[in-house]
Amino acid sequence: MARPVIWIPRHLSPATLERARRDYDVILKDQDTPGTAEEIVEMSARADGMIPCHSEQFTAEVAGRLDPRLKIIANHSVGTDHCDLKALKARDITVTNTPDVLNDATAELAFMLMLGAARRAVEGDRIVRSGGWDSWSPSYMVGKQVTGARLGIVGMGGVGRALGRKARGFDMEVHYHNRQRLPPDLEQGASYHETLDSLLEVSDFLSLNCPATPETTGMMNADRFARMPQGSILVNAARGALVDEDALLSVIEEGHLAGAGLDCFLTEPGGNQAFAGHENIVMMPHAGSATAKTRDAMGFCALDNLDSFFSGDDPEDAL
Ligand code: 8YV
Structure with missing residues (x-):
């Protein structure tokens, strides 16, 4: 043949x-x-x-x-x-x-976005790189601590579970929402939330790791962001379609969210330039699996x- x-x-x-x-x-x-x-x-x-x-x-x-x-x-x-x-x-x-x-590579990038947004990597890099680092004080560059914080994972498939494993190395309390509860060996100590809304309420960090489907499109909208704790951080290394980008911009500008880490956008390539002026948003060009x-x-x-x-x-x- x-x-x-x-x-x-x-x-x-x-x-x-x-x-x-x-x-x-x-x-x-x-x-x-x-x-x-x-x-x-x-x-x-x-x-x-x-x-x-x-x-x-x-x-x-x-x-x-x-x-x-x-x-x-x-x-x-x-x-x-x-x-x-x-x-x-x-x-x-x-x-x-x-x-x-691609579970580990994508989870690794999600973790990088989480750390980068929490510890102000974009702003810090810009300050040092531009020669603008001219002072120091105990209140300088204070960020949000990842170690020990609560991580909410939406979608506990391969990438979500890999992220959970990495988070445990940072002593994070892992929570998740999935269409179905996982058996204990896959859950690995993570707490199951039957509804997304319940997960949002406990997530200091929220990572989206589910596919884009008609049910999940636009899932992170203004109502959902309002349920997240004040000062929490969103990470999206899944699909841009999951997030209402205007609603995200509003909660970032109002200070309700402390930051975001985005590897995916509604428009790709290109991304959303409305985010570009916000150094508490760490952005990558859809590179989750790119190792x-x-x-x-x-x-x-x-x-x-x-x-x-x-x-x-x-x-x-x-x-
Ligand atoms: C890729 C992805 O960037 O696997 C996916 O769904 O979005 C990425 O891993 C891409 O499609 C690589 O070919």
Whole structure:
């Protein structure tokens, strides 16, 4: 049987591309830019499989125009909100993702955002870097202590649980809200809250680690922010769609929230420039899983899924 043809729109890690080329006929896009709807549709007639990132949009409209040659979309991401799964299923296309391999890298970045917002990293860096550090006093650069504080985690999947493990190293009291309570071995001492509102009330730090779905879109709105304790901090390394950005800006400007750490925005790339004037908001350009080790693991996970599919087995991460 001829080797399957795989379209890879983004420039994945060198080890991933090397293995992909070893086992498949790879078509790699020249420019490392998001694959457009037109490119996706065009390539569906030339490729048996694809390894897209979250930057390629497989909407219902695109799904309806895909060529029947395309059999599998092996995403290089855990999130699949860029894929209309129902519409792709209707076209009999297998869709996979890369769960678990990015848990630690993403949790690590969420922790960095939490520490950075709590200990005023953006402001401190700017002061020293600009040569503006000209005084010191006991009340200078006083921040919020992370060690021993209460951390609320929304969504106790792989990333949420990895964050909980890291938080325990900081003696944090971990609380969580999830659609379902976890068994004790996965809960690892974290306190379950049946409702998001109950979690918000005890969260000195709140980390969003759930997928963007119709139910969670805009979940962090003005009412929800009002329930968080005065001086608390929001961290979002999941999806921008979870947060009403205008409401967040208001609670930051009013001083109800002491800060925020954001890796995700409603508009990406680009982010929200309304946040830029606030040094108590630490921002990153959607880089949660961006470590060399994790990029290789994600690429290999996507390739494992392709390998299973083309050997006639069910891919482990089929959705
Ligand atoms: C990626 C992500 O940045 O996995 C996800 O859902 O958002 C990220 O890990 C990305 O899709 C990498 O390809």
